[in-house]
Amino acid sequence: MMLELTTERKALEFKLDGKECSLPLELGLDETRSMGEAFAKAKSEAEVDGAGDEGKFRGGVAMAEWFVAFAERYAPGAKGLSFEAASALMNAWQEARSEGTGVSEGE
Numbered sequence: 001m002m003l004e005l006t007t008e009r010k011a012l013e014f015k016l017d018g019k020e021c022s023l024p025l026e027l028g029l030d031e032t033r034s035m036g037e038a039f040a041k042a043k044s045e046a047e048v049d050g051a052g053d054e055g056k057f058r059g060g061v062a063m064a065e066w067f068v069a070f071a072e073r074y075a076p077g078a079k080g081l082s083f084e085a086a087s088a089l090m091n092a093w094q095e096a097r098s099e100g101t102g103v104s105e106g107e
Contacts, residue, residue, distance in 0.1 A: 041062045
C-alpha cells in the first residue's frame, strides 16, 4: 500500500478589499493547537458561574480573536475587518470546513 500525501490544503477563496485571498480549510499542527486553546478559553469563559449571556459573548469573542489572527496570516488586512465582517468570514470558513470533512468544529 502506498500512502500519497500533499502539503497543499483545500482553501476558502474570497476577496478582501478587492484582492483575492484564501484561507486553508485544513489546519496545520500549530493552528490546530492554537484553535484548541481558543476553544478551551471560550468554553471556560462561557461556563463561569453566573456568567450567562456575558460569558457566552466573551467566549464568542475569544474564538473570533483566534480566527482573525489565523486569517491575518493568509489574508493581510483581516484584522481590520469589522466584527460583523469577520463573523461572516468565520461562518463561511466553518461551513466550508464542515462540507469538506463532514465534521463540525469541536467534534
